Amino acid sequence: MTSPHRFDVLIIGSGLAGLTAALHLAHSHRVAVITKRALSDGSSNWAQGGIAAVLGEGDSVASHIEDTLVAGAGLCDLEATQFTVENAPAAIAWLQELGVPFSQEAGELHLTREGGHSHRRVAHVADATGAAVQATLIERVRATPEIQLFEHHMLVDLITDRQLPGAGTEPRCFGAYVLDTERDEVITFNATHTVLATGGAGKVYLYTTNPDTATGDGIAAAWRAGCQVGNMEFIQFHPTCLYHPHAKSFLITEAVRGEGGLLKLPPHLGGHRFMPDHDPRAELAPRDVVARAIDFEMKKHGLDCVHLDISHQPPEFLREHFPNILARCAELGIDITREPIPVVPAAHYTCGGVVTDLAGRTDIAGLYAVGETTCTGLHGANRLASNSLVECMVFAQGAVNAIRAAPGVGPTPAAPQWDDSRVTDADEHVVISHNWDELRRSMWDYVGIVRTNKRLERAAHRIALLQSEIQEFYSQFQVTRDLLELRNLVQVADLIVQSAMRRHESRGLHFSRDYPGLLPEARPTILMPRAR
Template identity: 45%
Template sequence: MIATHYLVIGSGIAGLTFSVKIAEKFPERNVVIVTKANEDESNTKYAQGGVAIVLDKENDSFKKHIKDTLIAGDGLCNDAVVKMVIKEGPQRLEELLLWGANFDLDAKGAFDLGKEGGHSEYRVVHHKDITGYEIERALLKRAHQLPNITILPHHFALDLITNHHIAGADANELKCYGAYIFNQKTGEIFTIKANSTLLASGGIGCVYGHTTNPVIATGDGIAMAYRAKAKIKDMEFVQFHPTALYDAKGESSFLISEAVRGFGAYLRNKAGKRFMLDHDERAELASRDIVSQSIDSELKKSGESHVYLDCTHLDPEAFIQHFPNIYKKCLDNHIDIKTDWIPVVPASHYLCGGIKVNKKGKTTIENLFACGECSRTGLHGANRLASNSLLEALVYAHNIFKYHAKHEYKEPQVEIPDWNDEGTTITEEHVLIQHNLKELQALMRNYVGIVRSNERLKRAEKRLELIHDEVEDFYKASKITTSLCELRNMINVAHLIVTQSLQRSENKGGYFNIDNVR
């Protein structure tokens, strides 16, 4: 067993920001970061666009950014949270700069601000088209300079330890004592006992298969919190990015940043028509839910598998300077943006809901905090405004740090039982895991996608129950593997998305059910 002051599950912008701040403030206290892949592998790493922050006081204002966020959230944002997050933006950017993060500057030495869908002004701070990668680099470098931070890569968090695991504990008093951890290289399962635990475990994109997220985005933190009886909210609001690069298999996970449309690219159907003008007066710069639903409508009408992003009228040198990574990826796929349209299709991108937290990042379980995409803060409402997510992670990591700086958490004085896998066996039936995974992902894409219906949702609910029962039986009889645990977590997440979709009787933001318009 390992005992630590702070256990952080996840090594993206949310987890690293909190870890660095708390380790700097209390050098005598220990922070353990658990991450299931390489230490730099997270949703943060793949964030292309940037961080939305009001810096141009002549043309922009907090009021405008707040208004844009509220419009995107379609009436379901928490107004106080929106104001808090947006007003803290400049301070959080200053900290990133102090930690060594680099952002693009214009010829005058000012920040080269981008504009994305739903934004009324240029306010997105970015580093080329790999902003998340640059932030991750800077944060990891700072974390490695702090001796009281320990990072455990290739360690998978299996379950939160709560009073349900403790003999004689009050089952009604929800409290977290740490987590059970699986060392993926040795197969060992051990306990990390923590005074305070932070879930910063990222998103759920792999539940849909076709996603812009990395393969690690399997909703582990949300599933663990759900099993521990934490409050989970707004899971029906899955944001589909309108423009993932399409490939013949329909499995592309490469994101063509929203900033490309902000740069002036047009969406066209196969006939060459610029169809977004028929759907919204903002055309390509409408919010993501509008653009995704518009593309979905075009594809259903035409029977085609994808639409196109036309960059041929843009300055190619300026494009390459702003989006070198996207340009190279297109060339690798035999697409020259100077002459060719880029085939694109919507893909699962971001979850607006998650583990319910207050302004301090506290969940409904004592000693358990959540931050980043796995959390539901109230900032995004029914639909996230582009580039607000990295900002949210920075602000909430800071709020959680501030709370911990004032409130010391004592080591839990309880006896935690070891992980019990008695009676389980090593299985060779990995084909069962893969079969159920593919069935789950197809089910979510076909029945719980951009456009939903009550009949499809109910059918998904029934089939999910069968998959769940089969996997649970398999889980109870088998030795732990990462793929089995990820599948189990994805089934929990899918269940939450389906059940909370069925509970919503009004279309809002990213949620659209055809039965709600009849």
């Protein structure tokens, strides 16, 4: 059995939020970064569009704040929004110092415009910003000896005062139990400070733009540990995921519409451009509006997809601005310089999550959360495009400052070793795959872009049955990555449905046929865990 590890800071997740925190803390703390696959396998690596900040002439902090508040449908926290927008330029400057090769024009940052933005303010690296940023940060992290990396290690559960009788009266986190997936062994990580940076939960849906790692691990673990969770009903569906049988989760960035892409019906329906029928902002409307419009047109006409046409732009423009999209579509036989791109909506971003303050602090001392796994109040009822990567950096820096300023808490008590002496190897892995498929299909059918009370009730019933079966499986058999992910997904699904059932209105990303109107006061949905 591997001996327990002990660190000053344990960071769980290797996306932009986690690596930002690691690099800032490395020279003052002993830091461990665990990630359940390779360092580059999280959602940050997939981000295409860019990073929003006030950098151009004519733009202002007030304008960026206003655009965020409008997209968030009145539910954004003003303090969190101002904090993010004011610190965004410094976050981009830090990335430039690290060597991220942002796209330039005439020696200056090239700024593009995306849906919901009133100005060009999105810094980007062509159409693969996330990949470029992650590659730069990963190179720096691997070259920093104070950061110890544990790839192929997955969070099992947080270690809190519940597992350590006599550790004190204040709820506190002391690290985590972690599965080494290559050795099939659960290891104890003791830490004074633990940072959840595990990303979102897009894999709870049948169709998603997210990578396979997006299974809500941090949200579920924090909820089990006793943290509040907020606004989980607000799942952003990206309007334009490439529709092709051989294209798994390939995103067509919002910037395609920002640079003039038009949404149209197929040729047999006249190729009608339909977004002006739904919103005066047309293709530049916020994502929730565009996703519902596409969903409406698909259901109205019985379509499998709609078309996004940017073929009117010169080929050299497309090669310069969207090289990866052009290349991927070409591999699939789609020439975007001459024909439209078939697209469908897909689950894209989890706007809710673990409730934190501006320093990433949760309800449990010593436990922080940053990035998509959180509910900071920035995104409200709908995330404004390209506000997510900057949120990762700004709130990671906030958590870093809080960790640096935290008073000493004395030696971290040693947690008990993981006990798996009373479980056996699973003999029916088909149970896991079947439950996984049933959960994701139920969420897609009943808790998707448009919801009803009856659909939510059906989802709640199925989720309760799955939770019981999965918990029984978890208690009897050795943990595996698939089982842990399924356990987390069914917990997150339950939180999404609970939250959706509590919101008796249609606001932002939550659209209910039973409550189509807007309540006069915008209130967040905060779920309180059971008494500790």
